[in-house]
Amino acid sequence: MGASLMKSRWWVLVALVLTVTVVSLDLTALNVALPTLADDLGASTGDLQWIIDSYTLVSATLLIPAGLLGDRYGRKRVLLIGLALFFAGSAMATLTGGSGGLISARTFMGLGSAIITPMALSVLLATFPRDEQPRAQAIWAGASFLGLPLGPILGGWLLDHFWWGSIFLINLPATAAAFAAVLFLVRESKSERRPRLDLPAIVLSTGGLLALVFAAIEQPEHGWGALLVWGPLAGGAAALVLFVLWTRRSDDPLVDLGLFRDRAFMGGTVPAITLTLVMFGVMFVTPQYFQGLLGTGALGTGLSGLPMIGGLVVGAKLAPRLAGRFGTRPILVGGMLTMAAGCLAGTFTGHSYGFVAGWLTAFGLGIGLVLPVAMAQALGALTVERAGIGSGLLMTLRMVGGAFGAAILGSLLASALGGRPVAAAQESFLTGMDHVLWTCTGLLLVTVVITLAISPSPEGASVGQSRDEHLVA
Structure with a gap:
């Protein structure tokens, strides 16, 4: 009986892996398509920002209410609704014919994403016992990286062979498979103490x-x-x-405001916010660099980003072992310094892909070191009773950081271009790209100082272990 229950839990994790893969696939596929959208739809830089931020804005602001609904009415039920909404939005995006229609479809997809992310995390909390949660969470976090290499490559191939709307086709079978897996594998759960709807x-x-x-x-x-x-x-x-x-x-x-006084929660949350903001900025400029300056096609642009993915995968594999040996704080600081070094090197970018591949590898390595450790530390402060709302709060802070990253850092690039296309203003684009990367470097260095000040000491909480004896996420 015990072995059967254990096997059942890990099948549930398979379903959760599929759900997070759906969201991550869409994110990177769209970034590769930005230059194509600018040409085919006549989309301005502002339109491109709205295509990204309409999704991010909705998902960031509705994560907490979505988590509340899951805790109150049932996490499986709400997760299925989120997957259905994401599927419908993706189908709309494949058929739209203009920037306005695509922004509307992306808003619909953002609503689905706002439900999927906190529900997947809270289902994991409710399904796995304390001693198995760190391993399950590490696998779930690793799955969130899976869509990063697949999205640009699949999206680039589709763009090279079909119309631009085909990049959203990859969401449809993935979402359908995730829906079926959740429907048949996940058991319903909800908070024993029904949280009230604080309108x-x-x-x-x-x-x-x-x-x-x-x-x-x-x-x-x-x-x-x-x-x-x-x-x-x-x-x-x-x-x-x-x-x-x-x-x-x-x-x-x-929202439990006491979490903002929890050093474990904030020590993981602050690096996670900065990482998301910086990553959005870098992923906004690099596809345009590859296509506008190096002349790569959509598939080539996806493949050109693989060094960052390679570094990310290596970092993510090393992070739990290093954190277990040295504690979370040194790994967070070391990872952010590695990212900062990559961004700083990026300010010397010219027209050579080899140099770009080098600094993108370092940048990805830093992401892989920081993200799983930061998420595990922050989520370790959550209780299972408030799993939906708590994970929603964490993801809200991250997604708002991403929205500001795409908006503010994107505005730096737009100011340098002055409304001109990248191909016609290559030196201006490089100047704007330098401004973005300098800003990212500064943000990372400031976050290193903050992390050293607030993150628990090495003898305190480690990955997957809260100092306050809360259940592990």
């Missing part, structure tokens, strides 16, 4: 985040002095302040 908190948090990221996206076109920019910034900040005040007075808060 004021949901409205304030969602509205505040939407306003802030909207302002960041609109800033490159209108400037900070425009009402369309500073108005949402002020309104969004005010809404989030009200959200904090409301939450502090609540007997059953939507």
